[in-house]
Amino acid sequence: MPRNRRPLFALAAAALVALTQLGGAPSAHAATLFGDDFADGDTAGWSRSGGAWSVVADDGRALQQAKGDTDNARLFAGDPSWSDYAVQARVKPLTLPADGATALLARASGTTTFYRLALLPGNQVRLESVRSGTATALGATSRPVAAGTWYTLKIEVAGATVRGYVDGTLVGAGTGALAATGRIGVQTRYATARYDDVTVTSGGTAPTTPPPTTSPTASPTGPPPAGRSAVVARDGSGDFTSVQAAVNAVPAGNSARFTITIKPGTYRELVTIPADRPYVSFVGSTGNARDVVITYDNASGTPKPGGGTYGTSGSASVTIDGHDFTATHLTFSNSFDEAAHDYGAEQAVAVLTRADRLVFDDVRFLGNQDTLYHNSASNSAIGRAYFRGCYVEGDVDFVFGRGTGVFDRCEIRSLSRGSSSNNGYVTAPSTMIGNPYGFLFTGCALTTDSAAAQSVHLGRPWHPSGDVNAIGQVVFRDSTLGAHVKNSPWTDMSGFSWRDARFSEYRNTGPGSAVTADRPQLTDAQASTYTAQRYLAGPDGWNPTY
Structure with a gap:
């Protein structure tokens, strides 16, 4: 189920829990830094930089950016002192024109400097380092990207290492020297979109599996197929938060039963x-x-x-x-x-x-x-x-x-x-x-x-x-x-x-x-x-x- 909003600066008070992170290895000392499912109907705790942001109904409540003619609509949250962490959110592009983008941001040390994982037209997903508005690609992959579809985006930052995932599949990884710390954020460019279930956990531990070099229908780089099973749970307690992501984890040409157990939810x-x-x-x-x-x-x-x-x-x-x-x-x-x-x-x-x-x-x-x-x-x-x-x-x-x-x-x-x-x-x-x-x-x-x-x-x-x-x-x-x-x-x-x-x-x-x-x-x-x-x-x- 969607998470309730947690205090922004919960690191000192949060109990340390064992958490298996979607698409990554377990962190032995992961703590929840931030969470917002927008169930309270507002954007308290977020700072705005362009766009028309509001909370709307969408199988519950979700954050929406509705201004399609804005080249750089952003919303930021969190503490600028955060260092190693993983930020994850469900993202649904509503409109995605040829020059559009819908993105999740990590280590934002300013309004135009951050790491970005973007859904792009033409079935492209790209992990980028953005400094003063100038983007450098750290990794990219081709996979279906459609307006009106929810995707789970995740960025892990650990030291100089940055990794990006879509629905549990590694998009790209690289090293960067933008900033050692920074907030999280969401962004659109000439697009409209919705966001939900934003969570930030400490640790930022990342696996060493290389990014995919083939289409998303090839065998995934995230979990499983080891054990020939997977668990789907909307609350993040399974291997994936979407059913399609679990299907994508089935090896192409699969010749034995692959069981996907799905926990309660819509x-x-x-x-x-x-x-x-x-x-x-x-x-x-x-x-x-x-x-x-x-x-x-x-x-x-x-x-x-x-x-x-x-x-x-x-x-x-x-x-x-x-x-x-x-x-x-x-x-x-x-x-x-x-x-x-x-x-x-x-x-x-x-x-x-x-x-x-x-x-x-x-x-x-x-x-x-x-x-x-x-x-x-x-x-x-x-x-x-x-x-x-x-x-x-x-x-x-x-x-x-x-x-x-x-x-x-x-x-x-x-x-x-x-x-x-x-x-x-x-x-x-x-x-x-x-x-x-x-x-x-x-x-x-x-x-x-x-x-x-x-x-x-x-x-x-x-x-x-x-x-x-x-x-x-x-x-x-x-x-x-x-x-x-x-x-x-x-x-x-x-x-x-x-x-x-x-x-x-x-x-x-x-x-x-x-x-x-x-x-x-x-x-x-x-x-x-x-x-x-x-x-x-x-x-x-x-x-x-x-």
């Missing part, structure tokens, strides 16, 4: 598991899926900083391209607020899967339109996933795509759109014609928050870009259907008839399960070929069910 960030990082597991540390939430709020129509919009796939809070991924005891969410926007394209994906052999156990998927996009790597590829004891909520097409997915003993919850007759569609499959298996719901409960009776469809056939070979396949079997499910539960989409799709049911119960002429039912013989094991087996005989 992690507002975009997360991608790349195709070259298979066998990754996310595990919520408490065993309660509600305690760990990974979320973001892009929608299909959300404007991108460089122009255009994100589109449906680009709206995903979490994208999974690495095969054999698993997730347990956590929540994936897209927190896009439909009522606050009028984009015209409001698909907002919580999770996009494009990989094979995925397992989700006790996982919650939250959103509205297009919550869970279960897809595959290509039209010819099969992407299998097993969802056991999960919770999926939404309203329009909230389980969709061409993937092969088994939903076993899950709750599928339809949210009300306030209509008396049409509160949306549970599924929108685009299963390719050569694949006999799309979505199977077995032993599930179809529930609603408040949708009217007879107002929700089980599904409609999605033909992406009019693809006539996308012949959706869905079976609901042995499940309990609430009264919100229509007696004619399948419907057409974009001129394609549901009757040409592969939709059927088998032995469902509940007030929404009445068998009618518009509800194709499997025979007992047919039902034996539509089981979880049949859906998931594929050519390798995969069977994760239990």
